[in-house]
């Protein structure tokens with residue numbers, strides 16, 4: 215797992231590195247500038263006219279150092295400094311080092327709208343992790359000009375105006391790319407900040423490895439290696455019983471497709487045996503569409519009302535296309551009163567829990583809940599921003615002793631212990647009906663194979679998004695449909711298992 219640290223933790227790491235490497239602060243800044251420039255010159259040649267907008271803190275100091283290095287590589291660079299804050303020592307040191315290479319353009323008042331017209335690229339080095347309040351006045355005016363420029367906007371460390379660890383207000387640079395030092399910031403993982411952060415990139419600036427390792431955090435993001443470590447190869451002498459028998463309670467009249475998608479994904483996730491419980495109207499369709507599954511037929515025609523005994527199943531996945539009929543609510547109540555093993559609860563099953571809160575506390579420990587933001591709001595209440603929502607998500611996971619997965623651009627997975635894992639696969643092509651049903655199937659299939667609920671969630675969410683990425687590679691984003699995720703799931707497993715699955 216790769217850590218996401220707070221700005222206070224990064225500051226502590228800075229100070230510790232300076233003291234124990236040891237390295238002078240200005241030389242650590244030099245390392246940051248060099249790391250940024252190494253990244254930058256791979257993406258822009260010297261024909262591109264560059265503007266660098268600096269504050270007077272260390273983010274601005276980075277900007278001056280970057281200017282000096284790009285000038286030395288024969289780039290055309292214009293440097294603006296927005297006057298206002300007390301210059302830091304490292305800013306001054308880099309201002310001195312830049313003397314003679316370029317005339318600094320000082321900005322004291324609102325600049326003309328044409329100020330950045332001659333720039334192909336604007337590098338934002340106004341503010342970084344030191345931002346402590348909304349930007350106003352001259353800073354807001356300059357940011358307005360930066361955002362209006364037709365240039366490619368690249369932010370140094372953090373887009374100016376964005377708080378790294380808290381909700382942001384006021385003027386914020388809308389960067390297409392953010393090049394951040396050593397670790398990403400929590401704000402990068404919230405959909406509402408995507409217009410400011412753009413695509414984020416991490417460059418290593420050699421902060422003290424030992425302390426980095428020992429620094430505790432509750433926030434991680436998931437990489438392929440992490441997921442590979444969680445995937446379990448199959449033993450040679452195993453049989454279908456080894457891989458569990460899942461019960462999928464899904465489908466209602468007009469929404470049998472959700473049950474088909476979830477069932478197919480469940481099977482592709484490797485479950486040993488699958489039984490689908492569905493109303494009469496779904497029986498023939500499911501037997502035809504998913505021949506590998508057995509079907510348990512509900513006495514009701516159009517929606518599920520009565521579960522067969524839930525014994526003998528390793529896991530129950532409930533929700534896709536279920537509907538919220540009274541008889542279905544009664545069935546949910548019965549399941550939650552009698553079944554005590556982990557469940558995967560999604561879609562209408564979540565909405566039933568939200569509408570009948572006494573049922574929420576009956577969720578068996580070790581379950582996985584998979585709400586999208588709207589379903590989460592119904593479960594946990596409205597929140598002002600994604601930071602607040604994340605705290606509620608941790609609280610719900612703790613309360614239910616279960617894993618809560620909130621689906622989104624960076625799906626977040628919260629453990630009962632309050633640790634959060636941000637997924638890093640997936641793409642906008644997956645914003646299409648049925649992808650949630652596929653995820654429910656994958657998670658149920660993994661849980662049936664005795665993955666812990668946290669491993670099943672981290673592995674399953676990653677595989678789901680990876681299948682989407684592999685599908686998009688061949689099909690594009692516009693035409694992606696939920697069934698493609700099932701089709702590409704085997705390829706995702708092969709990638710995660712290093713070809714051994």
Ligand SMILES: NC(=O)C1=CN([C@@H]2O[C@H](COP(=O)(O)OP(=O)(O)OC[C@H]3O[C@@H](n4cnc5c(N)ncnc54)[C@H](OP(=O)(O)O)[C@@H]3O)[C@@H](O)[C@H]2O)[C@H](O)CC1
Nearest residue numbers: 243246271272273341342343344345346347348349371395
């Ligand atoms: N390990 C690393 O990541 C390294 C990062 N580096 C760079 O350093 C910056 C952080 O630099 P810092 O000087 O701490 O802060 P900023 O440059 O972001 O901001 C400068 C000061 O501005 C003041 N401030 C805060 N909010 C506002 C505001 N809304 N309006 C006006 N001024 C504001 C604040 O001072 P106050 O005393 O006023 O609070 C800031 O100190 C990091 O982002 C990297 O770019 C190093 O180069 C190397 C290591």
Ligand SMILES: [K+]
Nearest residue numbers: 338341372374
């Ligand atoms: K910045």
